[in-house]
Amino acid sequence: MTDRPFNLTVLISGNGSNLQALIDACASGALPSTRITHVISNRKAAYGLQRAAHASIPTTYHNLVPYKKRYPEDTEKARSEYDADLASIILDTKEGGKQRPDLIICAGWMHIVTPSFLTPISRADIKIINLHPALPGEFAGAGAIERAWKAGKEDGLKKTGVMIHEVIAEVDAGEAIVTAEVEIREGESLEELEGRIHGVEHGLIVEGTRRTLEGLKK
Numbered sequence: 001m002t003d004r005p006f007n008l009t010v011l012i013s014g015n016g017s018n019l020q021a022l023i024d025a026c027a028s029g030a031l032p033s034t035r036i037t038h039v040i041s042n043r044k045a046a047y048g049l050q051r052a053a054h055a056s057i058p059t060t061y062h063n064l065v066p067y068k069k070r071y072p073e074d075t076e077k078a079r080s081e082y083d084a085d086l087a088s089i090i091l092d093t094k095e096g097g098k099q100r101p102d103l104i105i106c107a108g109w110m111h112i113v114t115p116s117f118l119t120p121i122s123r124a125d126i127k128i129i130n131l132h133p134a135l136p137g138e139f140a141g142a143g144a145i146e147r148a149w150k151a152g153k154e155d156g157l158k159k160t161g162v163m164i165h166e167v168i169a170e171v172d173a174g175e176a177i178v179t180a181e182v183e184i185r186e187g188e189s190l191e192e193l194e195g196r197i198h199g200v201e202h203g204l205i206v207e208g209t210r211r212t213l214e215g216l217k218k
């Protein structure tokens with residue numbers, strides 16, 4: 001086993017506060033001998049791209065629109081081609097300085113990946129993990145926090161949570177690596193719940209990454 005640092009590729013779609021938590025963790029040593037070598041967004045306006053640039057991390061904006069234009073009648077084909085190219089972007093080390101990742105982290109990556117992405121990445125023996133603001137088996141998919149908040153208001157749900165899980169074809173169904181429960185407080189606003197959940201996320205994404213990398217060492 002070489003002593004080189006672990007390389008992370010982080011996929012984002014928005015603000016990038018979880019990406020920032022990872023950037024800070026690499027800098028502070030909370031993630032020892034680990035560096036983020038590539039940040040990829042599916043949205044051009046994602047502030048996370050600016051966070052990466054500020055940290056001198058190479059970035060890529062991978063846009064789905066040209067694929068939808070190429071296959072206007074075939075959404076499945078468009079997504080499949082997009083996903084295959086996403087895998088190539090991640091695995092391509094020809095461009096100067098690009099490193100193959102040891103781990104891919106979906107940190108607010110709002111795109112469901114298909115086997116066109118999962119298969120080449122699996123063949124390269126690279127694990128993919130995802131941050132999801134819900135507990136295993138609950139509120140899979142987008143809008144999880146709002147759905148939990150509504151369940152609290154309408155059905156008396158007392159808790160929700162956050163998990164870091166392995167990414168498989170079935171959305172948010174991969175094995176949980178680490179979870180944390182978050183109380184739903186009576187009468188609180190959605191924004192208040194979101195704020196508490198985001199705070200938990202920032203710690204859990206670092207812990208989930210640490211545990212996953214620890215497993216790679218053995």
Ligand SMILES: Nc1nc2c(c(=O)[nH]1)N[C@@H](CN(C=O)c1ccc(C(=O)N[C@@H](CCC(=O)O)C(=O)O)cc1)CN2
Pocket residue numbers: 106109110111112113114130131132133140141142166167168169170171172173174
């Ligand atoms: N195959 C998988 N892909 C992804 C997983 C996964 O477990 N398996 N996790 C997600 C992250 N995610 C929740 O954690 C999630 C993100 C996005 C969506 C979704 O419905 N996306 C829509 C587009 C929504 C939008 O653009 O706003 C879509 O892809 O059509 C569901 C779950 C990452 N991907």
Ligand SMILES: NCC(=O)N[C@@H]1O[C@H](COP(=O)([O-])[O-])[C@@H](O)[C@H]1O
Pocket residue numbers: 012013014015016017018019048107108109131132133141142143144198201
């Ligand atoms: N299904 C995945 C999902 O909903 N992820 C959500 O995206 C946000 C990204 O925030 P960030 O861009 O500030 O890290 C996170 O808060 C997380 O709850």
